[in-house]
Amino acid sequence: MSEKQILTVENIRTTFSVHKRTLEAVRGVDIHVDEGEFFAVVGESGSGKSVLMKSIMGILPDNAKVTADKMEFAGKDLMSLSSEERRRLRGQEIAMIFQDPMTALNPVKKIGAHLTEVIRRYRKVSKAEAYRLAVEALAKVGIPSPESRMEQYPHEFSGGMRQRVMIAMALSCSPKLLIADEPTTALDVTIQAQILELLKELQERENMSVVLITHDLGVVASTCSRIAVMYCGMIMENGLAREIFYHPQHPYTRALLRAVPKPVTGEKERLEAIPGAAPSLLALPQGCPFQDRCQFACAKCKGELPPVHRYSDTQSARCVFTGEELDRLAKEKKGGNA
Amino acid sequence: MAEKGSVILQADGLKKYFTVRNFLGTSKKYIKAVDGVTLEIRKGEAFGLVGESGCGKSTLGRTLIRMYEPTDGKIIFDGEDITHLKKKALLPYHKRMQIIFQDPYSALDPHQNVREIMDEPLRMNSSMSKKDRDDRIRELLGKVGLSDDALDKYAYEFSGGQRQRIGIARALSVNPDFIMCDEPISALDVSIQAQVVNMLEDLQAEFALTYLFVSHDLSMVRHISNRIGVMYLGSIVEIADNDELYDHPLHPYTQALLSAIPIADPDRAQASKRQIIQGDLPSPLAIPSGCRFHTRCPHATERCRTECPALKKVGEGHQVACHLV
16 A cells, blocks of 8 residues: 555634534544545544535535645645636545435436536546446446446436445546545445445555545444544544554543444443433533543543544544553452442 | 233234325235234343345334234234224223334424423323323433433434433333334434443333334344344244344345444454345335345245245244245
């Protein structure tokens, strides 16, 4: 894997003004995506994972305001581009697919028309050539008998097939970066496995970078090499998949991993639930946003934002305690209760 | 009341068809959502029902509690045949069989506050005084971990997890024996799912409840259920105890379904050879002949295309419908 970064973002902040109040959905996030890597942004609903990627894409509504110290894609400064230049970049070099493919497709337009429109918009090709490229794109994402499928309407496709069409549209201009926003959440497990396999295969074959936005840690483990865990608009921890799953350092990451049943062993232990619910973005507590639900919360968590501790070249976590200190505290707690 | 471990709810050749007509009403087709299901649910257990969307698992659950009128077959609840009971005669059974819905956002009336939402089933189903009902509502809210402040709030003021708690409290208010949990956690965040599942387990122990747990989240189903049924296109293809089903799945569909579960462990996920099932669920309007699964089955033979396999016993409590087992 090449070490070159295709996307570098530093200190990005996104605020929305709603009813004369401002709501900060992304609060100072640094992320980068390497060339040809499969990167995941994991978080619960409202954690700001979608808003973060949409801010980078520049596709938020007018009441949103995005600022950043640095936002570079393939050597271009995204913030200095005009909106027209950014729009072209979105079609050709960055593509995005969404959770619900039905709402992203026009119900009265044939699948073929969807594809040829995208192709002819960004490439100077004849109609016949665009048609040929569209059939090729459908075949590439595993749609059987693509010629006859070109003549059908979105409602004649199943959910999984529609998502394949979306991927075909996104890939028709060979983007360098594909952002997939919960692409399998609306699908069954069997179909989810098909789509993930397809994304992984395309990423490797086309040497494209993929950012997968999801709430499902299971999905991430089987596909991604690097993970960022978001909570309330901030990255709480990021690292390689193996680091996050085997050596999580942040209390939130640890709690998330323990809250799901272990499917392979099927241990009949009680699940360790995280108490409470995520705070509203309009009423965030001072300091660490996870403090109200964290079993290790102390006075230090309530004042300023916790510092970021680095654990390796790739792993860091934002917590007042280091992983080792947390281990010790957990042991003391257990001892105290016994 | 039935003893723990005895059969509380039984379905025998149960069918539920929905009629679809074209817009002139000249042709009639049937969606065979539930097509000949025979199963038993035992007192005090949690019976899991899994399958892809559109396989009829929710319809089966709803037909079992007589929310839907069955097309054919028999439903026996606690020794009584309730298949053809009409409204009035059915009321006491509706009280004993409750449901928790998937989407806590649409399951609660937005114009009612929590007190009104909770009061309605109590008023309908008991002769309690207003004061007693009020005490009961407070008690129930306490059981699901909500404080009295919730009473005068409306559904929109709660988070998804809290709404699901209100839905559970409402189902509990009439002292049911049996609760059909229709995908109760799929609309919730991971951190909240565990809260709700733990609570369902506590309530089951406290009130000796029997659950039918319908879900497509296979790891949660394994966690909560004692026995599990796997459904495909309106019929049950395999039933077994939970560990038996996950450790020794026999039906090719069960095997494919289980291997599609995303594993939250990178090494194991990469090491495990996933058999990814090809294609989509066929339309329930045109169910394949013979074994319903033969169009997607990697082992299908000529016999599978013509002859429909029956559910047969292959071990203690393990039944499977496949010619090749």
